[in-house]
Amino acid sequence: MMGGMKAAVVVFPDSNGDCDAKRALEKIGGQGVSGDVSPLSKIDFSGDGVNPLSKIDVRFVWHKESSIEDFDLIVLPGGFTFGDYLRTGAIARYSPVMKEVVRQAKRGAKVLGICNGFQILTEAGLLPGALLRNRDLLFLGRDVWLRVENDATPFTNAYAKGQVIRLPIAHGDGNYFIDDEGYKRLEEEGRIVFRYCSPDGDAPSGIAPNGAKGDIAGIVNEEGNVLGLMPHPERLVEPILGGRDGRGVFESLLNAVCGGLKR
Amino acid sequence: MTGLGGAKPRLDSTNVWKEHGLTEEEYARIETLMQREPNYLELSLFGVMWSEHCSYKNSRAQLRKFPVTGPQVVQGPGENAGVVRLDAERKLCAAFKMESHNHPSAIEPYQGAATGVGGIIRDIFAMGARPVASLNSLRFGSLDDARAKGLFRGVVAGVGGYGNCIGIPTVGGETFFHPSYHGNPLVNAMCVGLVEEDKIFKGQATGVGNIVMLVGARTGRDGIKGASFASEELSDSDPDKRPNVQVGDPFMEKLLLEASLEVLEAGLVVGLQDLGAAGLTSSGSEMAGRAGSGLYIDLDKVPLREKAMEAWEIMLSESQERMLMIVEPSKVEEIQKVFDKWDLIAAAVGEVTGDGCFTVRKGEVVLASVPAEFLTDKAPVNIRPAAEPEYFRVLKKADCSELRGYGNWTDLLKKLLSSPNIASKRWVYEQYDSTIGTNTVVRPGSDAAVLRLPGSGKGMALATDCNSRYAYLDPWRGGAIAVAEAARNVAASGAKPLAITNCLNFGNPEKPEIYWQFVQATDGMAEACKAFSTPVTGGNVSFYNEYDGRAIYPAPTIGMVGVLENVEDRVTSDFKAEGDLVVLVGETLEELGASEAHFLLTGKDEGEVPVLDFEKEKRLHAFLVEAAETRLLASAHDCSDGGLAVAVAECAITGSDATRSAFKGDLGAALDWAGDVSPAAMLFGESQSRAVISVSPDKWQATEALLKKLSLAYTPLGKVGGAAFSLRYNGAVLVDCPLEDLAGLWSDSVSEIMR
Structure with a gap:
């Protein structure tokens, strides 16, 4: 593989979105879906084969690894790391690999935290705020609409500002909270990347199904290379799954890291 | 090594068998088999293994009626789960099973449901399969009752809490509310996994000298005697039984799942089985029994969660998230390495012996030793007396014509929705x-869930079904219709029905009327399975579902697996496009008995259950599958509970409003047709073997030709489109209202009740 993107998907105990993330990256990188349904006890259902011309090289990284090679992208996938016991993401942030994630984020690597990954990023201090229990205290598994608030990030450049996309959510703790001052900063610095909205793009205040402040679904850090979001872009990248609105996140990363799929 | 004298028998009291849930006759049978008096621990082993829950002593004879073989069946009943072939070329199979967790859920709904889900998941990966989908079938009392609401809330949260955390999608199920489940809800969980045909594992303890390893969680005092508890009726004093309910840890199970599949994949394991009801006792004796070998377990080697546990407590503990593995001695270290990585314990606790006995030791002291087959195959088989209950003849004759005189059909449809x-x-x-x-x-939300199969172009369709009102009023037809409806749901998605698992929930089998229900329902089910060539590959029987002496309505629940040759051929139930033709396939008879509409209006469960004609039903399935494969259908929906009016309304609502956030309201229907039956039977009767399809006009000719080829009755009803929902039958407008009104009622009612 030349001139492509090197991506890592971190596997914590009970990361359960790890395979979905890897599969989406492989699909978008032009590689056949390997069909892995598990990272470390692989049952090989491979059918499509692997395309050596793939633009994305994806590998799993075990959470106990304390030194990893440099990656262009590190994904903290969805899941219930350590059972979400104590508090979501609160134990995972102490995994040995997290020091490496922080180091590589500082180095400029892109870090994408999806759902539980977002929770871990806030616990690790890579993103501000916290994810509280959903407003109605129920787990929510359904599709939501999001408005792209900032298309000038490495995660959203394939979308247009104001574009409305549909993605699934599946979480019990997605109620984003930040104090007023922090919220103002996020807004002023354009760091609110996705907001929950209605299908036609309106965002009446309070539409977030989980009660998130300012209807925030995803934010980036000050440098713009760390994104955390509650919805699951990796689950909607093929028409057979009901849509491909999630592809933009991964295509944006390819654009940002290695000039996109086309070049 | 010392002999059995090391464990002092404690059989000094007179009715000691009672403490173990055994009868005097069963105790005598044990003495005859053993040719001596069993000691306390041995009697404890018999107590749980001969409980209804583990031995199926009251159901075994009836279960032999089921067809269990077929070219698609790779593993029939008797193992941890059944297996059917989905893709011969890829050797891809589905391992699947359904199990009840009713009694624990009545006492502690969250943990009861959660551990039900956890238990069935372990059964699936014990086969070497990767679990890929969960379904369920739930029954509660009427939702205007606070207790039923609380149980409903807790059970749903528990199912989600476990499944979501372990990361296995819950893709389908069914829920039914009826006062008969007030004190005894039903929680049936189904899990489906994928496995390659040559990589299926079995729960057998083979190879003398092989090591018995207990892996996963430590053993504590939770869930002791859960199996016996499940074999008794419930009553008001049951909160005292909370210690009988296990506590689930889905995080632990996720680790156990990954570690187990990793050692299986590496070829380190000879046989394995999960620890469910009756814990170490059942898994150990069953593995030895199946292999015809023998094994011992040394209690000193069992990792414990609590101090000073008695031998019987360790043997009967139902602590969750544990598996028993049979391993060659040279592989023990490698197994331990893998489990170490996942921060799990893997302890060598015993050895396969070959003496045929299931032996419990403490160091060198033998505490109990019983031939394994005494505990498993030699359990009593009871053929209980069956007597037709009085209600059967009486309720069957009830006159359900009241519905015909009801004038406001729009109002009735709204009430139903x-x-x-x-x-x-x-x-x-x-x-x-x-x-x-x-x-x-x-x-x-559609008739069946469909999953794509990785590395294969095929798809797998899954559905659970049962109509308990039918099963009460006419258990034979109820049992048969449960199979027919589940198959119809799978066929409506475009898949060929392959095989079933069942979960048979009944009251106390010692009552002849209940046993009659059981015999009738299983007879009906067996006949239907034969007719549709969908064998039974496994399942579970749950008796004693009674509260204060009152039995539940029987729930012979079906979990069906079907296969789509091409996953792209799948069909869903929602209307797709304005102008599509709406057609009712099948025949509507003057059948109002046992209907949801009659119950809603009168509060009574009565009347004759709709007739089921296997031949007609089979032709309907054949039509649905062939029409899907030739891409004729825009949508297909089973016409069942609530009848035609409800079925069409559901197609229109879900077509316009699949997510409840984006109501388009443009896929209503203005239907106008004629027929022979009364308006009541046409709209709300529940005649079997019917489906509502929608077809693009350019596909109608081919569709009609297929219907004629299969000699199926059909009625074009009208077209999809518009913001209204109107039904005109024999020249009279029966229903007319904005679709949006119906959508609001249908989509939000349950959420509003549960707010």
Whole structure:
């Protein structure tokens, strides 16, 4: 593989979105879906084969690894790391690999935290705020609409500002909270990347199904290379799954890291 | 090594068998088999293994009626789960099974349901399969009752809590509310996994000298005697039984799942089985029994969670998230390495012996030793007396014509759509993660869930079904219709029905009327399975579902697996496009008995259950599958509970409003047709073997030709489109209202009740 993107998907105990993330990256990188349904006890259902011309090289990284090679992208996938016991993401942030994630984020690597990954990023201090229990205290598994608030990030450049996309959510703790001052900063610095909205793009205040402040679904850090979001872009990248609105996140990363799929 | 004298028998009291849930006759049978008096620990082993829950002593004889073989069946009943072939070329198979967790859920709904889900998941990966989907079948009392609401809330949260955390999508299920489940809800969980045909594992302890390893969680005092508890009726004093309920840890199970599949994949394991009801006792004796070998367990080697546990407590503990593995001695270290990585314990606790005995030791002291087959195959088989209950003849004759005189059909349709039995179960399935794994291509809310199969172009359709009102009023037809409806649901998605698992929930089998229900329902089910060539590959029987002496309505629940030759041929139930033709396939008879509409109006469960004609039903399935494969259908929906009016309304609502956030309201229907039956029977009767399809006009000719080829009755009803929902029958407008009104009632009723 030349001139492509090197991506890592971190596997914590009970990361359960790890395979979905890897599969989406492989699909978008032009590689056949390997069909892995598990990272470390692989049952090989491979059918499509692997395309050596793939633009994305994806590998799993075990959470106990304390030194990893440099990656262009590190994904903290969805899941219930350590059972979400104590508090979501609160134990995972102490995994040995997290020091490496922080180091590589500082180095400029892109870090994408999806759902539980977002929770871990806030616990690790890579993103501000916290994810509280959903407003109605129920787990929510359904599709939501999001408005792209900032298309000038490495995660959203394939979308247009104001574009409305549909993605699934599946979480019990997605109620984003930040104090007023922090919220103002996020807004002023354009760091609110996705907001929950209605299908036609309106965002009446309070539409977030989980009660998130300012209807925030995803934010980036000050440098713009760390994104955390509650919805699951990796689950909607093929028409057979009901849509491909999630592809933009991964295509944006390819654009940002290695000039996109086309070049 | 010392002999059995080391464990002092404690059989000094007179009715000691009672403490172990055994009868005097059963105790005598044990003495005859053993040719001596069993000691306390041995009697404890018999107590749990001969409980209904483990031995199926009251159901075994009846279960032999089921067809269990077929070219698609790779593993029939007797193992941890059944296996059917999905893709011969890829050697891809589905391992699947359904099990009840009713009694624990009545006492502690969250943990009861959660551990039900956890238990069935272990059964699936014990086969070497990767679990890829969960379904369920739930029954509660009427939702205007606070207790039923609390149980409903807790059970749904528990199912979600476990499944979401372990990351297996919950893709489908069914929920039914009826006062007969007030004190004894039903929680049936089904899990489906994928496995390659040559990589299926069995729960057998083979190879003398092989090591018995206990892996996963430590053993504590939770759930002791849960199996015996499940074999008794419930009553008001049951909160005292909370210690009988296990506590689930889905995080631990996720680690156990990954570690287990990793050692299986590495070829380190000879046989394995999960520890469910009756814990170490059942898994150990069953593994030895199946292999005809023998094994011992040394209690000193069992990792404990609590100090000073008695031998019987260790043997009967139902601590969750444990598996028993049979391993060659040279592989023990490698196994331990893998489990270490996952921060799990893997302890060598015993050895395969070859003496045929299931032996419990403490160091060198033998505490109990019983030939394994005494505990398993030699359990009593009871053929109970069956007597037709009086209600059967009486209720069958009840006159259900009252419905015919009801004038306001729009109002009745609204009432039906808002009743919890018919209304959308969105409130339930939105608490489940249904999309994780990125294989779910038809999500909850359609007739069957469909998953794509990785590395194969095929798809797998899954559905659970049962109509308990039918099963009460006419158990034979109820049992048969449960199979027919589940197959119809699978066929409506375009898949060929392959095989079933069942979960047979009944009251106390010692009552002749209950046993009659059981015999009748299983007879009906067996006949239907034969007719549709969908063998039974496994399942579970749950008796003693009674509260204060009153039995539940029987629930012979079906979990069906079907296969789509091409996953792209899948069909969903929602209308797709304006102008499509709406057609009723099948025949509507003057049948109002046992209907949801009659119950809603009168509060009575009565009348004759709709007739089921296997031949007609089979032709309907053949039509649905062939029409899907030739891409004729825009939508297909089973016409069942609530009848035609409800079925068409559901197609229109879900077509216009699949997510409840984006109501388009443009896929209503203005239908106008004629027929022979009364308006009541036409709209709300529940005649079997019917489906509502929608077809693009350019596909109608081919569709009609297929219907004629299969000699199926059909009635074109009208076209999809518009913001209204109107039904005109024999020249009279029976229903007319904005679709949006119906959509609101159907989509939001359950959420509003549960707010």
